[in-house]
Amino acid sequence: MRFDPKTVREEKNDHFEKAWNETKKYIKKAPLEEEYPRLQLGFGKPHPVYDTIQRLREAYMRMGFIEMMNPLIVDEKDVHKQFGEEALAVLDRCFYLAGLPRPNVGISDERIRMIRDILPGTDDDGIEKIRKVLHMYKKGTIEGDDLVFELSEQLGVEDALVVDVIDKVFPEFKELKPEGTTKTLRSHMTSGWFISLSELLERNEPPFSLFSIDRCFRREQQEDASRLMTYYSASCVIMDENVTIDHGKAVAEGILSQFGFQKFMFKPDTKRSKYYAPDTQIEVYAYHPKLDGGNTKYKDGWIEVATFGIYSPCALSEYNIPMPVMNLGLGVERLAMIVHDAKDMRSMSYPQFSQYGDWEMSDSNLARQVKLVKMPATDAGREIADAIVDGCKKYGKTPSPCEFEIWSGQLNGKKVTVRLVEPEPDTNLCGPAAFNEIVAYNGDILGIPNDKKWQKALENHSARTEITFIGAFAAEAAAEAEEAVLSGQSEHETRARMIKMLSEVNLKLTDLGQRYITGTKKKIDVRGPMFTTVQFKIEDE
Template identity: 65%
Template structure:
């Protein structure tokens, strides 16, 4: 058997391009973005671990391996067969499965009285029915999740009353203590491979090239940045009369070269597991250029990434397997940490959990969470808001006192005249902060003028809301006018002076943004002298 790393990498790139283009074509041909523009349909974002698993599956398949699922629940006898005298040390790291026993529930005269108090005046036949159902549950003829419905249906009462009866009358259910079985959760993929290969050889003839990527469970004392109590193993086996350590080297090189690893070193593994032939257990070290100079322990570019070996004939004989078997395994999480430049496995796997991962939002994300609270609802109201903005843009620097009519028309049979005014002397129609724009810069929410000082903040267009103080104020003024007309008022005035908080300029933040800003101790600095007044008469 020969694996050509260059040919396999070429095929990997072709497969990726084909899949990516198919995804783009789907979005294009279905027209989803045009049909539902408000949904902002875009390419999805995979989880790093599942993305790595997907790439590993494709890599193994390109190498000619057949995918298989191995038993996840393994009896402790299998571990004894594989490890011999060392089995107890291995089992110490395994999770044993436990279950609740079925209680032997009796119904005394006192219990019958309590049952009738809860279920009502049921007859002796119904009491006997309950007794039989509980007995069937004890024998295992009725499953636990069927017990309540069975009694409810047989006696003709609601599930709620049956639950109350079980809770109040039969304390045996509350006193149940889990009892351990002899079955364990697989701590490593090898436990499953022995079982699978023993069965497979009875139905097919070697050679077998098989792989499996699935969960394993280790009873660690604690979890840390490099270890979790459950992990994914990407494991393969070659069962062939001619298999040697060289097969392991070829598989490791061909598999890992598809992930950007360029050079490889193979060293004997000091752990020397009993299910491997002595001196065949090999650690695989691979060189990845993106690791060079990184702030990790792999800054020289080299990382231990996999282990392989030849299964011991003694262990194989316990399963009646006479054909040699090479096994290679690597931890998916270890590979994912390298590919995603992660230093803590917990934050890579559980980025949504605060205790494992720091919460970071981009400026543009925060900008999308800023909105105008009160907005006009009618076409006339929207026209009024636009007219107010237009007048302020054109005449905002006009010395006061001054007044400009922004909009005049008829609404619901009434003449509505909207003016922007500044009655005081020695000032301007609009204050200097009226034209400040709300932007997000370094996670701070700011109201800033368009000048050289804030050039860097204004360069990031995706973090600019496009909202000026004037825009949100005009929306509020237009909404006030709509409400005044609806309430039969004959005049209304909307005024803003010195703004100190966002609400004073009709600006709101989504609660998520507020929590983020508070938690990060960032600032919301939306303030300044706006000094703009809109006066409306309704006749």
Template identity: 65%
Template sequence: MRFDPEEIKKKASEDFDSTWNAGKEFVKKTGLNEQYPHLSLNYGKPHPIYETISRLRQAYLRMGFEEMMNPLIVDEREVHKQFGHEALAVLDRCYYLAGLPRPNVGISDECISDIKCILGDVSDEDIEVIRKILHSYKKGDVEGDDLIPEISSAINVSDALVVEMIDQVFPEFKELVPQSTKRTLRSHMTSGWFISLSSLQERSRPPFNLFSIDRCFRREQEEDAARLMTYYSASCVIMDEDVTVDHGKAVAQSLLSQFGFEKFMFRPDEKRSKYYVPDTQIEVFAYHPQLVGSKTKYSDGWVEIATFGIYSPTALAQYGISCPVMNLGLGVERLAMILYNATDIRSLIYPQIAQYTEWNMSDDELAKMIYVEDVPDTAAGMDIAEAIVATCEENGSTPSPCEFTAWEGKVGEKTVKVSVIEPEENTKLCGPAVFNEVVVFENDILGVPDNKKWKKAMENHSARTGVRFLDSFASKAARDIEEAVANGESEVETRVRIVKVPSEINICLEPLANRYITGKKKKIDIRGPVFTTVRATIE
């Protein structure tokens, strides 16, 4: 079996382009891009582990391997067959499956009295029905999740009352203790390969080129940055009379070259697993140029990424397998950590869990969580808000006292006149902070003017909300006018003086943004002298 790494990499690129273009064409043909416009613009974000699994699957398929699902639940006797005298050490790392025993529940006269107190006026026939169903449950004829509905349906009472009866009358259910079985959760993919190959050879003739990417479980004492109690193994086998260690080297090179690895070193593995032929267990070290100079232990570019070997004839004989088998395996999480430049496996797998991942938001993400709270509901209200803004922009520096008519027209059935005013002397129509814009800068939420001092903050357009104090105030004033018209009022005035907090200028933050700012000890500094008043008369 030969693998050409360059040809496989070329095929990988062609497959990606083909899949991407087919997806875009499907969205276009079905009209989904019209019904759901975001589908034609965005590409969903996959989880790093599942994305790595997807790429590994395609890589194996391009190399001519057939995908297989191996047994996940393995009896301990299989481990003994594979490891011989070392089995106990392996089983120490396995999770054993346990289950709750079925209790032998009797119904005494006292129980009957308690049942009737809970269920009401049930007959002796109903009591006998309950007794028979509990007996069937003990024998396994009724499953645990069917017990409540079976009783409820048979005696025509509610599920809630049956649950209360089980809880109050039969303490045997509360006293159940799990009992271990001899079955384990697979701790390594090899456990499944022996079982699969043994059955497969009875129905087909080698050679077999198979791969499986699935979850394994290992009873670690604790989890840390490099180890978890469950992981994904990307494993393959070649079962062929002529298979050698060279096949393992060729598979490793062809597989990993599709992920950007360029050079390879092969070293004997000192662990020497019992199920491998001595001196055939090989560690694969691969060189990745993106790792060079990185802040990881792989800064020289070299990383241990896989292990392969030839299964021991002694272990294979336990399953009646006489044909040689080469097995290669790698940990998906290890590969994903390299591809995503991660230093802690927990934060890569569970980015949503706070104890594993530091919470970081970009300025533009925060900016999207800032909004104007009160906005007009009607077209007339929106016109009023725009007119207030235009009036202040044109006349904001006019010395006071002064008054400017901003808008006249109909709101509903009422005639409304809107004015921007400043009755006090020796000031201006609008205060100096009226044109301050709400921006996010270095995770601080600020209300700042567009001047040289805040040039850096203004340069990041995606972190600018586009909302000035004037804009949010005008929206509030327009909304107040709409409500005054609806309430039958003849006059309404909206005024803002010195702003100290966002709510005073009609600015609101989503709770998520508030939690983030508080947790990071960043600041919300939206304040300043606005001194603007809008008055409306309603006839």
């Protein structure tokens, strides 16, 4: 079948145009705040751990290593082959995998009656189909997540009815308990390297320079600031006839120098894992200037960041690997804590969980939690709000008593006249706090004037809401004017006095912002004398 590409493009464009025209019918005019949003530009932000992983990947590849993916599920027999006498201690820290057994389900006469109560009209052929499907499930021909679908297809009934049958007729499924296997989740990347290297030798000729950065799992007694049950290991191996511990030193320096480490010390590791040859297991200590501040935890800038060694010939022989292998490994989270100035591995890895550390919200983000309560919905209402702000700028310092007409026009079919008034003597039209701006500063929400005292707070433009007391008040007054016209009032007055809280100036904090302020014991301080009054006269044309 032949077609003209130009015709297809024209028909496609015509289709999209029609669809857009239909969509526009349902698009409602957005409220003031949504129609004129604050411009927010920026970039995405990587997770500290994944950022470090990416940098490690690039560092390894710059040094000529090839990336590998090692087995994540390792049978306990491999742990015995690799760790020898230490295997039981290692397995004690491993997570074993378990699965639900496949029950041998029979269908008695009583069960047939129960099935027919739920699925009326099920004949002997239908019962036989159920028996056959359950037998296939037991044998593994049908997977557990396909069981309901297969029964539904065979019987021609809804899935919900099949679920009801399984729930009420076959209690064996509800009584199933997991049964353990000999398979474990990898606790050391080494467990995967032995298996991978053994398989590689079947089809490839050494030498090999390989790396893998992936999860490991360790059944710790408890997690703390420097230990997690699941963590990332950045591990590499060099298989070569002439490989020595000097290769480990060179790789450690080559990788870590790309993260700002400048000096290195190599010390024998007293743990002496059985899968390393005697006297080849080395701890890598590295100096980073970021850590050199007299902090005794890091010994004036020095910290242990990696371990390397030469695999034991005994362990290698279990996998028919005929030549030496140097292995180096480091914990990604530990390196990420240094790179990203983190103090707690849990809060760095899982910042969404409040129990893992203090909640930190940037002033820029906190400022975005301040919202207007009432906003005008019409063009005329928005004109009134602007006129109130402009009038206060122009006449705000006029000694009282005074009165100024600032707007007159049509609002929802009525003639509306707007005045700023202050009948009390010996004051001004507007109070001194009228043009205070709402800002976020050091985690607090403040209403402050634009003066030298608050210069530091006003420097951070992204933490300024650009909402003034008078601006928020004007939006409320205009919205109330719209409501007054619709309710048939002939006049209305909106007044602000001494401001003590956000709600008194038509503002609110989002639930998120409120939780942050309360949870971190920060403050909302928007106090200030505003004393501004707007009067509306509403008349028929």
